[in-house]
Amino acid sequence: MTGRPASPDDLTLTFENPRAERIKKVAQLAGRSARSRAGQFLVEGPQGVREAVACAPARVRDIYVTADALARHRDVVADALAAELWVHLATDAVVQAISSDAQGIVAVVQTSGDSLDDVLAQQPRLVAVLSNVRDPGNAGTVIRAADAAGAQAVILAGESVDITNPKVVRSTAGSLFHLPIVRAPLADAVAALHDAGITVLAADGSGDAELGGEGAADEDIAVPTAWVFGNEAWGLTADELALADLVVRIPIYGRAESLNLATAASVCLYASARAQRA
Amino acid sequence: MTGRPASPDDLTLTFENPRAERIKKVAQLAGRSARSRAGQFLVEGPQGVREAVACAPARVRDIYVTADALARHRDVVADALAAELWVHLATDAVVQAISSDAQGIVAVVQTSGDSLDDVLAQQPRLVAVLSNVRDPGNAGTVIRAADAAGAQAVILAGESVDITNPKVVRSTAGSLFHLPIVRAPLADAVAALHDAGITVLAADGSGDAELGGEGAADEDIAVPTAWVFGNEAWGLTADELALADLVVRIPIYGRAESLNLATAASVCLYASARAQRA
Numbered sequence: 001m002t003g004r005p006a007s008p009d010d011l012t013l014t015f016e017n018p019r020a021e022r023i024k025k026v027a028q029l030a031g032r033s034a035r036s037r038a039g040q041f042l043v044e045g046p047q048g049v050r051e052a053v054a055c056a057p058a059r060v061r062d063i064y065v066t067a068d069a070l071a072r073h074r075d076v077v078a079d080a081l082a083a084e085l086w087v088h089l090a091t092d093a094v095v096q097a098i099s100s101d102a103q104g105i106v107a108v109v110q111t112s113g114d115s116l117d118d119v120l121a122q123q124p125r126l127v128a129v130l131s132n133v134r135d136p137g138n139a140g141t142v143i144r145a146a147d148a149a150g151a152q153a154v155i156l157a158g159e160s161v162d163i164t165n166p167k168v169v170r171s172t173a174g175s176l177f178h179l180p181i182v183r184a185p186l187a188d189a190v191a192a193l194h195d196a197g198i199t200v201l202a203a204d205g206s207g208d209a210e211l212g213g214e215g216a217a218d219e220d221i222a223v224p225t226a227w228v229f230g231n232e233a234w235g236l237t238a239d240e241l242a243l244a245d246l247v248v249r250i251p252i253y254g255r256a257e258s259l260n261l262a263t264a265a266s267v268c269l270y271a272s273a274r275a276q277r278a
Numbered sequence: 279m280t281g282r283p284a285s286p287d288d289l290t291l292t293f294e295n296p297r298a299e300r301i302k303k304v305a306q307l308a309g310r311s312a313r314s315r316a317g318q319f320l321v322e323g324p325q326g327v328r329e330a331v332a333c334a335p336a337r338v339r340d341i342y343v344t345a346d347a348l349a350r351h352r353d354v355v356a357d358a359l360a361a362e363l364w365v366h367l368a369t370d371a372v373v374q375a376i377s378s379d380a381q382g383i384v385a386v387v388q389t390s391g392d393s394l395d396d397v398l399a400q401q402p403r404l405v406a407v408l409s410n411v412r413d414p415g416n417a418g419t420v421i422r423a424a425d426a427a428g429a430q431a432v433i434l435a436g437e438s439v440d441i442t443n444p445k446v447v448r449s450t451a452g453s454l455f456h457l458p459i460v461r462a463p464l465a466d467a468v469a470a471l472h473d474a475g476i477t478v479l480a481a482d483g484s485g486d487a488e489l490g491g492e493g494a495a496d497e498d499i500a501v502p503t504a505w506v507f508g509n510e511a512w513g514l515t516a517d518e519l520a521l522a523d524l525v526v527r528i529p530i531y532g533r534a535e536s537l538n539l540a541t542a543a544s545v546c547l548y549a550s551a552r553a554q555r556a
Contacts, residue, residue, distance in 0.1 A: 055533070145541045150531025178533040212552055253428025253551050255333070255456040259544065263423045266541035267548045273531050274490055 004084060008070055008077045015064065015090035018097035026064070026108055027098050032162055035111070041164035043107040043176075044099045046073045049080075051174030052107050057083040059110040064090045069104025076105065101170065111164060114180040116155065116189060120196040124152035126272050127198065127226035128265065131186050131240055132158035138232050139163070140171025141262040147175035149269035154179060155226075157186035158240075186228070190243045193226045200244045202228045203268050204236050205258050207249030211271055216248045218275040225276075227268050232261045282362060286348055286355045293342065293368035296375035304342070304386055305376050310440055313389070319442035321385040321454075322377045324351045327358075329452030330385050335361040337388040342368045347382025354383065379448065389442060392458040394433065394467065398474040402430035404550050405476065405504035406543065409464050409518055410436035416510050417441070418449025419540040425453035427547035432457060433504075435464035436518075464506070468521045471504045478522045480506045481546050482514050483536050485527030489549055494526045496553040503554075505546050510539045 005011050015023060028034040029042045040061060043052050046069070052060050053076060063080055065087060070077055080087050095102050119127075128146040133139045139161045143154050161168055163181050184192070190200050201221070209215035228244055230236035241247050250259060250267055259267065283289050293301060306312040307320045318339060321330050324347070330338050331354060341358050343365060348355055358365050373380050397405075406424040411417045417439045421432050439446055441459050462470070468478050479499070487493035506522055508514035519525050528537060528545055537545065 141538055141541060144534050145537055147532040147534040148528070148530050148537050148541075173535065173538075175532075175534050250426070250548075251551075252426050253555075254425040254453075256422050256426040256453050257451065259423055259426050260419055260451075260540075262538075263419060263426075263540050263544035266537065266544050270528075270545045273529075277531075 004081065004086065006081060008074050008081065011070065011087060011089040013091070014088045015094045018091070018093040023094055023097055029108065030099065030166060032165070035164050039111045040108050041111060041169065042099055042166055043109050043169055044101045044166060045103045045170065046076055046105050047174050048169060049105050049107045050076045051177045052109050053080045053083060053085065055177035056109070057085060059112065060085050061108040061110060063087045063105065063107045064095050064098060066090060066092050066095050066104040068092070073105060099166070101166065112180065114182050116182050116184045116192055119153040119180045119182055120192055122152060123196065124198070125224045125276060126151040126269065127153045127155060127193065128269060129155045129157055129186070129189060129226050129228040130160050131228055131236060132231040133160045133229065133261065135232055136161050136165050136167030137171045138261050140168045142229065142265045143172045143181065144175040145262060145266040146269055147178045149266070149273045151269060152179060154181045155189045156181065156183045157189055186240060187243060198224045198226050200226050200228060202236055202241050202244035202247045203250070203264055204230065204241060204247050205249050206241070207247040209246055209248045211248050211250050211268065213251070215246060218278055221272050222275040222278065225272050227265070227272065229261060229265050282359065282364065284359060286352050286359065289348065289365060289367040291369070292366045293372045296369070296371040301372055301375055307386065308377065308444060310443070313442050317389045318386050319389060319447065320377055320444055321387050321447055322379045322444060323381045323448065324354055324383050325452050326447060327383050327385045328354045329455045330387050331358045331361060331363065333455035334387070335363060337390065338363050339386040339388060341365045341383065341385045342373050342376060344368060344370050344373050344382040346370070351383060377444070379444065390458065392460050394460050394462045394470050397431040397458045397460055398470055400430060401474065402476070403502045403554060404429040404547065405431045405433060405471065406547060407433045407435055407464070407467060407504050407506040408438050409506055409514060410509040411438045411507065411539065413510055414439050414443050414445035415449045416539050418446045420507065420543045421450045421459065422453040423540060423544040424547055425456045427544070427551045429547060430457060432459045433467045434459065434461045435467055464518060465521060476502045476504050478504050478506060480514055480519050480522035480525045481528070481542055482508065482519060482525050483527050484519070485525040487524055487526045489526050489528050489546065491529070493524060496556050499550050500553045500556065503550050505543070505550065507539060507543050
């Protein structure tokens, strides 16, 4: 094994053949079964790679970058080299073969090993739980909003989308590396949250309590809280709702029937963030 | 012209030929130039058609429905007939030729004739302004959130997406018919909003004031307010920001760089809704 280059200037072209076995294997990480077997996934584009390098360098296995992208995102590559990560200069065809959404730079990252117990041992005060959220863009947007609102963890329950799906990774805009995201059945997650002293609120239009009103006013939601958000089409089932300490609805002041999942989640999470800091 | 049927049971099959000139013309409304020429657009699917019939019946020109969709959404058709609208029973092939996203029912609706002056004459207390919002899904989601938060109008400025684009129409989930949506250059809109005594707040990560903090606390934003939201990728330009009375940032408590457009808009609009009702 040769020494790693210390600076972006020292990189030499390593991968030229988009049909090389290694490149084919990396490209296969677009598929769920390959990701699951390898325990690795792809992070496409400069923003995601930057956040992976900055926040989870120990999980970054390899970075593939084109000469053009290297010129545009020299800081990302310099940070990666400073962290002693493997950066491979590759042709446009090679990076394109790995992912058509890479914008010239893509990282292979190891799946997180966080468990629900690890997460709750940190005594989080704000947690987002996604139950049966199927759409990758929705899940990623909620994770990004949870990060912005200062949530310390996200739990994916039920048949929620695979967090290492490239579309989810992209739509988190890097938040994937900012807070732990773990998977657990909803009933187990709620039991563990309760054991950790965390109040479980389900966000649903059928809620008895209105956000900001009696039972869900600032003073009520200032406690450590986990918000449960349901499927984008059908919301939460009666069984799921029954697990929560309280079902909370967002007030609808106009004539819309409801908010969409990501906007509803943002309103709830920011209400908690505000109440917890009041 | 024969009499209109009074009940869904009286409907007989009217359109069987997906290649009929009339059906071709309706299908062309998927394109912007045809919509602009005709002053009409398509509303696809039961939810949108229901809201058009309920909230803007005078603008509904025709409804095309398959036998299956009629059975599933009998209430929508009954309401349309009660409002003396033209409902045409058509074959699956005909409705499919009009739109592949119709779910069996599609309406041809006249473009709204609302003007900025009409809207401001109603003395709205909460307005959402979208400047250069290009993505149809984003625009629709913000319109839906504005409706939910009780905004009384939406203004589309700059190169924002065409509101009659089928993807925008779908993603508003009917809110398109709940509040007036008008188009105006941003500088004209801001001048008119000021003349109407409405404070103009720009939502931007560069803001001097933090939402909920000094200058943008509940007591500050309880006044009649218009929020300006910028392009999904680059936000608001310096020129756009300079038009606002105050630039307000949403607090970021975690490590996310920002919120996405629709989630940011929801947090701002609900903050105003709450403050105005406190």
